[in-house]
Structures are given as C-alpha cells and as structure tokens.
Amino acid sequence: MRKQLPPEMLARDARFVRTSIMDQIMDPRNQKIAERNTGSAKLEPGRPAAGDRARNLMHGIFTGEIQALEGAGRTTFDFDETEAPFALKLDMARQCWDEARHVEISIKLGDWMGTEIGEFSEATFLYEAACAPDPVLRLCGVNRALEGLAIDVFNTMKEFGDVSGDPVLEFCEDWMLADEVTHVKMGSDWLRRLTADDPERRERALEFQKTVDKLFSLGGFRGETDDNPIHLARKLRQMAGFTTTEIDEIADLAAQAQADAQAAVEAAGSA
C-alpha cells in the first residue's frame, strides 16, 4: 500500500455520488435561491424546506465523518515515528474509532430522518485537508479547522433537534459534540508539542488552518449573522482550547469568505 493516498482514490460503494465543493458553491441556482427573501438563513423548523435542508446537512455530516475516519487512518499509516511520534499515532487511532462511531451514528440518524445513503452528493474537501505532507498541517487543517467546523455544525443541529422536537437528533449531536471538542483539543495540543522548537513550522501550519477555515466557511454557510445557516459555537470552541482572538479571526474569515462568494456569484451573473 502506498503512502499518501490521493482523494480520487477514496473507495466508495455504488451508492455514493461525488462532486466538487466549488461546483456546490458556484452553483448558479444559489443566486436564485438567495434572491428569495425568506428571512433568516438559520436552520429553523418553520422555514420552507427545513426538513430537506436538515437531511442534506445530515448527509454532509455522514460523508464528512467517513472522510475524517479515512484521514485519521491515513495519518497512522503515512508517517514513520520520526515524523509522527508514537503517541500521536495512538491519538489518531483513537480518532479512527471515534469517527467510525460517528459514521454509525450518522447512518442511523439519516435513516431516522428519512434519508438514504447516496441521496445527496459527496465532496471530498475534508479528506483533501488530510492529505498534507506534514502531519502538523494535517492536525491544523483537520483537527483544528474542520473538526472546529464540526463543532459549529453539530451545535446547530443539536439546537435544531431541540426546537424541532427531535430528541434523538439532539441526543446524538450532543454525544458527537463531546468527541469533536476532544479532537480539536488534540489538534491544538499536538500543534504546540510538535512545533515547540520550530516557530516557522507552526506559522505554516496556522496559515494552512486559516486557508482551510476560510475555504470551509463555504461562502457564507458559516458565520455569525442571520444570513449564515451555521453559527460559530463560541463557548464550545473555547472549551476545545481556542482563544477569543482565534475565534474572532475565524469569524472574520467567514465574513470575508461570504463577501468573496457573493462577489464571485454576482460577477458570474453579469458575465
């Protein structure tokens, strides 16, 4: 088996349909949808198609969990112990089990919500962040940026479960949130340990995290206004080791990503 498995080689059964994240963001239908003034973008039971949106999001969580499992697994294999210490590999193996459980939970939740595997498409963006050649970059891109995003998403879904009267959804998201806080903290701890004597490497890793954070704010999907379906879970992020300054930076990146995406869509519309 080779080291460094490219995203196009991720193995899936015949039910899965792959798409690119840019295709999803730049889908011209998004502009039409945005023109509909339906009020807050927040995931609320009263909104039109709230059920479908929740099912779509749940399927996105499901495919994201598969890729998180695959990414953690690859980190146990791709590096020798000079690059990734034994204790880091143990943490990644532990994360494999956690992500495998999340896949199990997501499948059962999807079924509970009336969704079939493959009903929505899969983009491989999470796994792509797990392909960085430096394990520290992987930890920043996946554990700090994407697992951080998972905290925001799960918290939103938990709240949706609460307001829509779905105790099963709320219960499961709460459990997954506990694991995600652990994974983010794991990423922060290893970032500090592995770059203690190498500030340049730390800087590169944090830059990579910023890129991932901006990209996966998904053009306004995440933010802190009513236009954003997913809200930054500040309290939980603090629990996971993010400072207030770091959370403010993510909020700024998210706002910037939203402005960039709007400009790109408008430019495409006028072209």
Place this chain on the structure above:
Amino acid sequence: MSDPFKPRPAFAPWDRRELPGLFDVEESARRVGTYKWIEMRLFEALGGWVATVPELDVKMILGRHCYHHAWHAELFDKRLPELREMNTERLCAPANDAMAEFVEALREPEAPEHTIEKLVGVYRVLAPRKIAAYTFHMNATSKITDAPTERSLEFILQDELNDWREGEMLLQSLIDTPDELERAMRRQQELEAIVLRAGGITGPGTIGVTPEIEGAGV
C-alpha cells in the same frame, strides 16, 4: 464470630499459582517488544486501509479495530520499562527478517477490489498467530512475577478474540463464489508460508516448541 488474628494460609486455598515460569525478565521483554512492533504495524495498516475499502461496514470495523491494536501497542509500550527496557524502541522490532517480510506482504494490498486479501491477512493469518503467541505467554510465564504482563494479555486477548470473530464473519459474508474462495485460500497460503518460515510472531518458540523449552519438564 471468627478470630481476625488467627493465622491463615498466605494464599487462599483456591489460588494455585506457581512461582516458576519459563521466561526470565529479558525473554518476557523481548517478546513484549515484538508484540508492540506487530501491533503497531497492524494498527497502521488498518488505518491506511480504511480509505481503500469501498464496503461501508468493513470501513467502520477497520476503524474500530485500528484503535484496539493501538491500545494493545500502548499497553506493551508501558510494560517495557517495567521489564528493565528503558529504551522502548530498542526491542520494538520484528523477531526476524521473515517477520519483517510477512508484515510487508500483509500490508501490500491496496486496490478497492482486494478487501478479501486484506481481511484474510489480518483475520485468518495474523490474528490466530497473535492469539496463539499471547496465550502461550500467559500460560508459560510466572503468574506471580510477570503478573502485569499477564493482566495486559488477558485484556488484549479478549479484544483479539472478539475482533477475530468479527473479521471472520466479515470474510464469510464477502466470500460468495468459488473464485473468491480460491483467492482467500491462496492469500492465506502465501502469508502462512512466510510466517511459518518466521517461526511465529516472536520467532522460533513463539508457542513453546523449541529444544530448550521441550527439555524444561512436563
């Protein structure tokens, strides 16, 4: 009311543990080092394979089992300094060249069509070999002086037996045709041939069949 000061036997009547064991400190450490090495190579392989298997149930089970073997490696790693091996990397090595060759062959399949080959290597060759080696260690070592190793092996064997059963059931559910059966048998034979040359996961004597141990008594 019984007299709490009345002398009692130091060992309860049902405690039949004996002091002697077949391993001295060095031999127990050597074996534990090879166990750690094999568990590490295994959890890395399972972690790496997760992305390469299309079957969703297999993917999730490999993710779970990956952690089990990492935990086993961690238990062995913690035991090594207690066996006077302060450099835990020194003994974390294959028992011999054939074992290194075996692990390389075990981890070689990658293509998504080769799930059977991947699982046969783990659940029909390596898992039974590990169970045999760990069971022999438990039976052969002193149950008093090497009790910490024995306790870890007890927990580990519970995992191994559960995972072996689950892996075997996965294989039975995947092998549907005579061609797939042939593939599984061929793969098992290829890998068994290497591990046979190695003499087991800790080398010759893995399960006690060596001239020295044969002469040690009944």
